[in-house]
Amino acid sequence: MKQNGMTVNEVSRLTGLSVRTLQYYDRIGLLAPAGHTDAGYRLYDDTALEKLQQIMLFRELEFPLKEIRKIIGDPDFDRKKALTQQIELLKLRREHLDDLITFAEKIQKTGVKTMDFKAFDTAKLDEYTRRAKEQWGNTAEYREFEEKHAKRSDADNASLAAKTMEYFTEFGAMRDRDPADSEVQAQVKRLQDFFCENYYNCTNEILSGLGKMYAAGGEFTGNIDKAGGAGTAEFVSRAIDIYCK
Secondary structure (H helix, E strand, C coil): CCCCCEEHHHHHHHHCCCHHHHHHHHHCCCCCCCEECCCCCEEECHHHHHHHHHHHHHHHCCCCHHHHHHHHHCCCCCHHHHHHHHHHHHHHHHHHHHHHHHHHHHHHHHCCCCCCCHHHCCHHHHHHHHHHHHHHCCCHHHHHHHHHHHHCCHHHHHHHHHHHHHHHHHHHCCCCCCCCCHHHHHHHHHHHHHHHHHCCCCCHHHHHHHHHHHCCCCHHHHHHHHHHCCCHHHHHHHHHHHHHC
16 A cells, blocks of 8 residues: 555654554554555554544543543544643643642752641642543433433523532531431432432442542532531531441
């Protein structure tokens, strides 16, 4: 055949990836070449190289190869949206690294004066990563959420969101109780049932993940504390953890 594209050796030199790595990506179905030379060497066209860029960005964000293959292999994968989210994740990672550098320089100049570990907090980055993966993974639960959301009017969705926050207002009124209290646990069950009815099949595993996210310190924490009062998000997180165990 006529050579059309870059050889595996050329791609290796261009990207810094080893030939063995590129061959492995082909074997596991992550990145197939566009074709082969008459001698049987892999050839990569622009489409394959664009896909490789996506793979390398995900690898920089420390996604396992198995997850990357699932994400970019999905027929509904939105490359433009994924790139926007990858940029946001990289910015959050840069912000985290800047905090660590500032922290290390402070120690270098003044020594360890206080036991401050805030620079090591990755809650914001972890929360955004989880939310992005939920969309990239295109889970059955996420598809169910999208389908139900699309069938409702904007007014209906706004009303449902307000009802969701009412549950957290009710949790706020229980903050002085033990999270293992039977009424608090009953409230967790009502919240789970509400999600199942209106959003998606909220299993205990999913609910547990939501609970961790609520206390992660991002926008969810802020919104929940706004609805129920300071400390509500942490209280709900502890109650959900007890419920799921």
